[in-house]
Amino acid sequence: MNEQEAYQTVVKNQIINDDDVKRYAKAAVPERKPALRVLKPVTIALAALLLVFGAAMTIPAARAEVLGWFAPSSARDYIGTDPKDREPVPEIDGMVVDASQNQTEIKLNYVADEPYWREIGENFSATLGETFFDGRDIYLRIDFEGLSGYPVFENAWCPSLPADALLPALLAAEDGTEPESHLVLTLPDGKELPAWMAAAERPVDGAFIRSFRERFDPHRSYDEETAAAWREESLAHCRANGARAVADVHIDRPDEYRFYPDNGRTLGDYIDENGYLTLYVRYWVSVDRAEPETKLDVDLGTVKVNMTGYRDMKTRSVAVENGTIELFGDAEISDWLFDLDPSRGVRSCSVDLNGVKLQVATPGTVDILGVHDLQILVTTPDGWSEEQKRVFARNLLFDVKIDDDLTITYGGGLTDNGDGSYTMCIDLGDGIPLNRIATIETVTLTPVLHLTSFPESAIVLKVN
Amino acid sequence: MEQYETFNRIYDATRDALLRWLLPRIRSSADIEDLMQEIYRKLYRKMRKSGVREPEKYVFGIAKKELARFYRRRAVVQICEAPLSEQLPDEGCEPEDIVLDRESEREIWDLIRSEPLPSYQAFALYYGLSVPTNEIAQALGISEDAVRKRLSRTRARLRRYLEERQAEEQKGAFHERTGSISNRG
Known part of the structure; x- marks a missing residue:
């Protein structure tokens, strides 16, 4: 073949492995699984791993480095980290309630009469940990001991986990179905707050994940035998270490939170005179065949949440140093325009960026958890079509630089103002290590379009 | 099913x-x-x-x-790349009659992947998805001239690899030929 044909062949064959992508998508094993070059006996491998990790944790410098890997950068991260493994943020600690001090007994309501689920049910054990309300979400940490933690990892593909973490136990049950964990927080009169639960990475899990990462060869395909080996190793990990999860319920304003069907009360009505909310915690696991089948149902106990402490959180104001920027030059933007015309596929729009203006509408505030409610008004020239305005706004990202060394790329949070302009609401309650928020001085926003940034056009904010 | x-x-x-x-x-x-x-x-x-x-x-x-x-949640990593030369690199002669096996495909791909990101993107779009250079330029936010330079630079590197490989194969074939002659001798 000639040169062009050779390069075409190479790129088409190598850029992605279509069989792997399809197999991964369709497998009952829902998370990506690496091929193991060498499969060591599971117990020896795990023991060695924990020994090394334990040794590192006892050496001060190594421990600091290990803990640095897991520096919490959100309320969820903070609650999901054991207090002994995190740098304390006293303001948050003052609002946290530790449920483990008043642990009530777990009650097993139901377990499926199958060997696999019976084993989990008979040995079920979990500890309710800390709760925290940050003015927006209620967070609750739960430590599942041993194999009880196994189904929890099913939810661990959530965005709060590092995208490159390989999760150890994201596997189907023995019959090939996919377990799904559920958690609901119930009020004394039975009204429910459905929680979204996700696995929290712990140092042990992090080391476990990284050990797999080191053995992972992205160029090799995985096969059924490897998947089975992976599953066994993950089960062994769960038996030895269980899992930690963080459940959260988005509340926003308790005095405006209503239930369905409406009982005439808001969540605020359930808060006691000391500012605390009492919640019963129920956990169950189902598998989805023709319809959901419950496999396990457990009452985990009672927790209290401090619902008013957040009002005393210190906030720092933000001053605008450079609040309006304009863009220049030409750009090609692509998007799926299904909102405007369902029959169209991906299209490209050519736009002249001259006249595009990005302006700080509200500078937001900074509290102990991050940068909040920063709003940017996006206006485009009058000659643009509605389609171009919409596509541009949807493609726009910001590289948000915190002081000199941390950059977070942010996109979305758009509101159509109805007059051709859009407002992007930027909330960085997740992404900035909590132990450095108190010292933030500058926030710089550089617009990014299709990975091209416009560094000469940057919004600059100063935190007081 | x-x-x-x-x-x-x-x-x-x-x-x-x-x-x-x-x-x-x-x-x-x-x-x-x-x-x-x-x-x-x-x-x-x-x-x-x-x-x-x-x-x-x-x-x-x-x-x-x-x-x-x-x-x-990924911090942006600034990748330092040597500036592209103003002149197109010397790509050498276009190789002919290329024979690919699995190993050589992998090696060529590893070379492509190890190129700076915009070069990898341009090469993959151009050869893998038949995207014209002007569209690649717009997608990547660079000039069409920069796209051509990047393609050229990657090709030059791949041609060097193909030449070396061809030379090794010819050397191996020569030894095999001389070995068989001496066996008959």
């Missing part, structure tokens, strides 16, 4: 368009397969659980969210 077939059909129909959309947006050549896997996994999961009315459109909806999620 019907669902598998439907999924395969949707995959085949959307794969190239999705790659074409994703390639200019990735930050590392290693990310593309991870992203594709996650996007199609979520599509299949959704198809299994509650069905998807318009899967081709859904794929791109997932892709946008997955891209934002994928990079949201």
